[in-house]
Amino acid sequence: MPEIRLQSVTKIFGRKVEAVKDLSFIIEDGEYVSLIGPSGCGKTTTLRLLAGTIIPTHGNIYFDDKSVENLSIRDRNIGFVFQHFAIFPHLTVWENAAYGPKVKGRKKSEIDSLVEHALKAVQIDDKAELYPPSLSAPDWQKTALARVIASEAKVLLLDEPLGALDQKIRGEFQIFLRDLVKNEGLTAIHVTHDQAEALTISDKVAVMNKGRLVQLGSASDLIFTPNNIFTSFFVGESDFLESVVIKDRETFAEVRVGQSTIKVKNMGIARGKRAVVAVRREFFKVHKYEDKIETDNFLPGVVVRDQFLGLLRRVKVKLENQQIVEIKIHAKHPIRFKEHEKVKLVIDPASTRCFEYPEAGVASALEM
Amino acid sequence: MVKLELDNITKYYGERRGVENINLTIEDGEYLAVLGPTGSGKTTTMYLVAGLLSPSEGRILFNGEDVTKEPSEDRNVGFVFEEYNLFPRMSAESNVLFGPIVKGLDLSDSRQVAREMFSLLNITGKELNFPDEISGGQKQRVALARAIVSNANLLVMDDPLRALDAKIREILQVELRNLVKDLSLTCIHATHDTQEAMRVADKIAVFKDGAIVQFGTPEEVYNNPVSIYVAKFLGETTELEGTILQEKNQSFLIIEDIKFEIETDLKHGTKAVALIPAELADIYTLSEREKLNYDNIIEAEIISTKCVGEFYDVDLVAFNQVIKAKELIGKNVPLTEGSKVLFATDKGDFRIFPVEEDEKDEKEI
Ligand SMILES: Nc1ncnc2c1ncn2[C@@H]1O[C@H](COP(=O)(O)OP(=O)(O)OP(=O)(O)O)[C@@H](O)[C@H]1O
Ligand SMILES: [Mg+2]
Numbered sequence: 001m002p003e004i005r006l007q008s009v010t011k012i013f014g015r016k017v018e019a020v021k022d023l024s025f026i027i028e029d030g031e032y033v034s035l036i037g038p039s040g041c042g043k044t045t046t047l048r049l050l051a052g053t054i055i056p057t058h059g060n061i062y063f064d065d066k067s068v069e070n071l072s073i074r075d076r077n078i079g080f081v082f083q084h085f086a087i088f089p090h091l092t093v094w095e096n097a098a099y100g101p102k103v104k105g106r107k108k109s110e111i112d113s114l115v116e117h118a119l120k121a122v123q124i125d126d127k128a129e130l131y132p133p134s135l136s137a138p139d140w141q142k143t144a145l146a147r148v149i150a151s152e153a154k155v156l157l158l159d160e161p162l163g164a165l166d167q168k169i170r171g172e173f174q175i176f177l178r179d180l181v182k183n184e185g186l187t188a189i190h191v192t193h194d195q196a197e198a199l200t201i202s203d204k205v206a207v208m209n210k211g212r213l214v215q216l217g218s219a220s221d222l223i224f225t226p227n228n229i230f231t232s233f234f235v236g237e238s239d240f241l242e243s244v245v246i247k248d249r250e251t252f253a254e255v256r257v258g259q260s261t262i263k264v265k266n267m268g269i270a271r272g273k274r275a276v277v278a279v280r281r282e283f284f285k286v287h288k289y290e291d292k293i294e295t296d297n298f299l300p301g302v303v304v305r306d307q308f309l310g311l312l313r314r315v316k317v318k319l320e321n322q323q324i325v326e327i328k329i330h331a332k333h334p335i336r337f338k339e340h341e342k343v344k345l346v347i348d349p350a351s352t353r354c355f356e357y358p359e360a361g362v363a364s365a366l367e368m
Numbered sequence: 369m370v371k372l373e374l375d376n377i378t379k380y381y382g383e384r385r386g387v388e389n390i391n392l393t394i395e396d397g398e399y400l401a402v403l404g405p406t407g408s409g410k411t412t413t414m415y416l417v418a419g420l421l422s423p424s425e426g427r428i429l430f431n432g433e434d435v436t437k438e439p440s441e442d443r444n445v446g447f448v449f450e451e452y453n454l455f456p457r458m459s460a461e462s463n464v465l466f467g468p469i470v471k472g473l474d475l476s477d478s479r480q481v482a483r484e485m486f487s488l489l490n491i492t493g494k495e496l497n498f499p500d501e502i503s504g505g506q507k508q509r510v511a512l513a514r515a516i517v518s519n520a521n522l523l524v525m526d527d528p529l530r531a532l533d534a535k536i537r538e539i540l541q542v543e544l545r546n547l548v549k550d551l552s553l554t555c556i557h558a559t560h561d562t563q564e565a566m567r568v569a570d571k572i573a574v575f576k577d578g579a580i581v582q583f584g585t586p587e588e589v590y591n592n593p594v595s596i597y598v599a600k601f602l603g604e605t606t607e608l609e610g611t612i613l614q615e616k617n618q619s620f621l622i623i624e625d626i627k628f629e630i631e632t633d634l635k636h637g638t639k640a641v642a643l644i645p646a647e648l649a650d651i652y653t654l655s656e657r658e659k660l661n662y663d664n665i666i667e668a669e670i671i672s673t674k675c676v677g678e679f680y681d682v683d684l685v686a687f688n689q690v691i692k693a694k695e696l697i698g699k700n701v702p703l704t705e706g707s708k709v710l711f712a713t714d715k716g717d718f719r720i721f722p723v724e725e726d727e728k729d730e731k732e733i
Binding site (some may be wrong): 036038039040043044084098160163166167170192194195196199200219223232234235236237280281282283284285307310311312317328329330331332334348351355364368 | 405406452469488490491501502503504505506509530531533534535536538560563566567571585586590602603609645647648650661674675676678691694696698700714716
């Protein structure tokens with residue numbers, strides 16, 4: 001069964017475009033992994049490297065410990081599904097699914113049973129005789145998936161497979177897709193620009209940036225315990241507070257932000273060092289400055305803007321050190337904040353992350 | 369600088385209706401977001417404005433002047449459509465400068481603007497690459513740059529941020545709005561994403577089956593959707609059915625033995641459908657009841673929770689109904705499955721519609 005291993009894979013296009021840089025990770029047999037990251041970070045390139053349509057400039061890829069250098073594209077046992085459906089419009093659904101086994105020279109009876117199984121698995125067996133132009137967008141994608149399954153692929157590569165589907169259908173299709181992959185025992189690698197989709201559908205999510213792997217983890221790892229500044233920035237939204245550690249003994253460290261001292265999670269940064277505290281925008285609580293509150297773990301600030309966006313509100317606050325942070329609050333938060341109003345931004349230390357200050361500055365760590 | 373008016377515009381594709389009797393005015397410098405599902409007429413409307421299609425009936429006016437018969441080239445509209453791909457045999461930069469070249473504009477100026485756009489859109493360095501040498505999202509940003517650098521005064525964009533990740537999309541939503549305002553452009557921006565619409569736009573138009581069913585500011589549309597269709601399109605909701613009770617200047621919705629205080633002008637005894645946006649359905653622990661200040665508080669049980677980013681999507685059960693709630697992840701409520709909680713709403717959270725409309729709606733879907 002395939003375990004896929006990338007070992008220091010680099011892909012350079014032309015002379016200098018490093019699309020993928022020193023990429024190493026392992027995808028275990030049967031795992032559903034999503035790749036996310038800013039546009040242009042190398043997701044599609046990674047899939048193409050796995051598919052074998054391009055070869056690494058440096059490094060190596062292994063399928064079950066076999067280097068791809070000695071493995072033809074066909075022996076990788078890979079199937080693809082892209083946003084823009086790669087199925088033949090002039091063949092019926094059944095014929096589309098039969099294409100793979102036919103090319104492989106399977107016997108008629110084998111083809112029949114493979115196709116039958118595949119069409120059932122994707123729940124399109126009732127449309128076997130139809131031609132793609134008469135099908136809906138989800139059925140095109142199901143046909144593409146049936147083709148992969150009938151070809152007995154073990155690894156499924158998906159590049160924005162739900163990109164052309166309406167929002168309402170996407171949610172259902174995500175569940176369908178995950179169930180299909182699990183029932184058929186496939187290993188899936190799924191590229192998407194939709195984080196919620198990645199977090200819903202996969203066992204693990206790989207965050208990439210500028211050709212590199214930034215973090216590989218479960219949905220909750222990435223949301224609640226990002227291990228670097230970029231993940232905190234990219235998965236959801238965070239504000240970054242530049243600070244200096246002044247106490248580092250307990251579960252919580254004390255840091256200085258401007259004139260204020262707050263407690264944050266102690267992540268091993270020594271006293272006296274500069275640090276970057278990441279706080280997710282939903283984790284701040286905001287109060288009027290004159291309100292009596294139970295905690296002194298807050299930063300004072302002045303409201304710049306309170307914007308209503310239906311689902312939630314975004315409040316921009318200027319801190320004493322002039323930094324502007326933006327927080328997200330409930331649409332029905334009882335107070336509508338006025339411009340120039342003084343507020344307290346309460347921070348729950350348990351929900352913070354505290355990272356070493358990057359040598360080249362916070363902005364450099366956030367470059368995409 | 370252009371005020372755009374669509375005067376009773378209808379477009380049929382053979383037998384099939386694209387849009388029918390569209391009346392719409394966009395003021396000079398206004399940013400309009402267009403919401404609606406695939407096939408609701410958004411794209412047709414935008415094609416008509418750009419002059420890529422001509423209407424079967426009706427007039428299109430730019431600053432009061434009838435341009436219905438004018439070809440696209442003469443309308444000075446910058447557009448982004450999925451079908452209008454980049455020219456495959458031209459570099460990214462040539463794609464962007466194509467418009468200014470055709471129009472005979474000063475190229476050194478246009479180059480400067482193009483450079484700024486590439487930088488703003490974070491694609492600097494891709495100027496000399498061909499479309500098949502850049503990523504999907506980069507292509508889309510080149511197309512956006514092309515529309516803006518074309519020196520148009522009206523921008524028409526069909527889901528211009530579609531293939532981009534949330535992070536870049538959020539940044540560009542803000543940048544795009546600022547840019548449109550700085551350049552005093554009039555703009556139409558179609559999207560599937562309610563948040564995007566609310567963030568970029570001055571006004572929102574909601575499309576359904578070839579017609580505009582609601583037009584207003586983001587806040588008006590969100591707070592007062594005119595139909596079940598609009599309310600559902602804006603986001604996830606819980607749908608409840610009950611009977612209106614009018615009593616001493618207060619309105620209630622009666623569902624079995626539960627009584628929710630609501631706001632409505634519907635008559636006593638009317639059968640009504642209530643939609644509660646998931647983000648307005650609030651959850652608290654049982655012990656918090658005393659300090660809560662809500663119009664309606666009932667007990668419920670959590671049956672599932674899922675975290676997909678900034679919200680927990682929570683399903684609750686109360687009085688045999690499933691209720692959908694979204695809770696910002698910062699909130700300190702233990703959201704474990706099986707636990708008993710309080711489900712709290714205010715009277716303004718219910719979007720109330722008489723039942724007949726619902727049935728009609730159902731048939732059309
Ligand atoms: N054939 C090529 N020649 C030169 N550069 C290329 C080529 N293909 C890709 N690139 C560059 O490599 C980088 C990674 O591209 P890739 O298509 O992998 O990005 P992606 O993560 O899939 O982005 P998106 O989300 O926008 O699809 C980009 O900067 C892109 O411009
Ligand atoms: Mg891609």
